[in-house]
Amino acid sequence: MRNNLTFRWVKYILKFNKPAGTSRGVLYDKASYFIIVENNLGEIGIGECNIIPGLSPDDKPELEKHLEEICKKAETTEDISGLLPNGYPALKFAFETALTDLNQNGSRILYPSDFTNGKKFIEINGLVWMGDVDVMSRQLEDKVKNDFTCIKIKIGALNWQKELSFLKWIREKYSEKKLEIRVDANGAFTEKNVFSILDDLAKLKIHSIEQPIAAGNYDLMSKVCKNSPVDIALDEEIIGVKNRGFKEELLSIIKPQYIILKPSLIGGFSETSSWVSLCQQHKIKWWVTSALESNIGLSAIAQWTALQETTMPQGLGTGKIYTNNITSPLYLDGPKLGYNREINWDIPFLNLKKSVNQ
Structure with missing residues (x-):
């Protein structure tokens, strides 16, 4: 990496094409902050600091102050690690990806592979967004028509009997061989109802459930993982856990069947790789999930994922x-998610500063 680097940041407001129902409420737009780093040859690397209101650890009033301070003080790659504050995983992800991009001459190809050469696809699940049952039904039918064989459905927001009826309707139409169903509870259930709900899900041959109870209760989550008839995937449980010893302890105590890796929420690809290494040791499966990033963050995550040779x-x-x-x-x-080099990047804020509202 060349010295004499200059750093700046831009805030960009991403607008949803329709209201997005999430576990943290309905979103109409959201902010992302982009780190732009330039070397003395005029090559530019870009990284995204993705913020999900109410969920991202970086969603703090001090974020812009930290951005300003780092960009003013940093002059080399080595400066960044000493300037990054603790508790800002998306910020770490942004600087890591910006510098990796710059190291590849600002090509936006951070991790060259058959994927970035257009020779390989990444199979993805289809996400059914939260909403009333009619809306969710239309989303599901659209995914099936587009050949999705794996669907992820958010649960825990509506009355459970309504959600269960919806899942039963899906399974009556599509067998487990035709359609793999993953559900995500975002910690919605409690000790009082989680086991009966897991029994209901098992009868429908549900593949797995993400974060059935709230994060932080290792003993109960361990009990759930041990006794559940449906495989458990940890999600929010691993956000904020950085120390390798703590990661090891968490996996040893809880013993999940899967973990969900969200690079922009857990601190970038170095942290993601650390989790993958531990999963291999503990024989735990995993998959990668994006978290409402723009195409800049999504592309970085997809490129890294393509290197992992996961099926x-x-x-x-x-x-x-x-x-x-x-x-x-x-x-x-x-x-199938693909990468077509014949389509050029069009980044509207490269020559702008501070904030873009479009």
């Missing part, structure tokens, strides 16, 4: 949820 459907978004997403080589062919 499971991944939880990568498609970028189509925003009206003003950044044009990129990413594209979707049914349930």
Whole structure:
């Protein structure tokens, strides 16, 4: 990496093409902060600090102050690690990816592979967003028509009997051989109801459930993983756990069947790789999930994922949820995410500063 680097940041408001129901409420837009690093040859690397209101650890009033301070003080790659504050995983992800991009001459190809050469696809699951049952039904039918064989459905927001009826309707139409169903509870259930709900899910041959109870209760989550008739995947449980010893302890105590890896929420690819290494030791499976990033963050995550040689459907978004997403080589062919080098990046804020509201 060359010295004499200059850093700056831009805030960009991404607008959803329709209200997005999440476990943290309905979103109409969201902010992402982009780190732009330039060397003395004029090559530019870009990284995304993705913020999900109410969920991202970086969603703090001090974030912009930290961005300003780091960009003013940093002059080399080596400066960054000493300037990054603790408890800001998305910020770490942004600087890591920006510098990796710059190291590849600002090509936006951070991790060259058959995927970035257009010779390989990444199979993804289809996400059914939260909403009333009619809306969710239409989403599901659309995914099936587009050849998705793995669907992820958010649960825990509606009355459980309504959600269960919806899942039963799906399974009556599509067998487990035709359609793999993953559900995500975002910690919605409690000790009082979680085991009966898991029994209901098992009868429908559900593949797995993400975070059935709230994060932080290792003893109960361990009990759930041990006794559940449905495989358990940890999600929020691993956010904020950085120390390798703590990671080891968490996996040893809870013993999940899967973990969900969200690089922008757990501190970038170095932290993600650490989790993968521990999963291999503990014989725990995993998949990668994006978290409402723009195409800049999504592309970085997809490129890293393509190197892992995993065959499971991944939880990568498609970028189509925003009206003003950044044009990129990413594209979707049914349930397959691809990269087309003939499509150029179009990044509207490269020559702007501070804030863009589009």
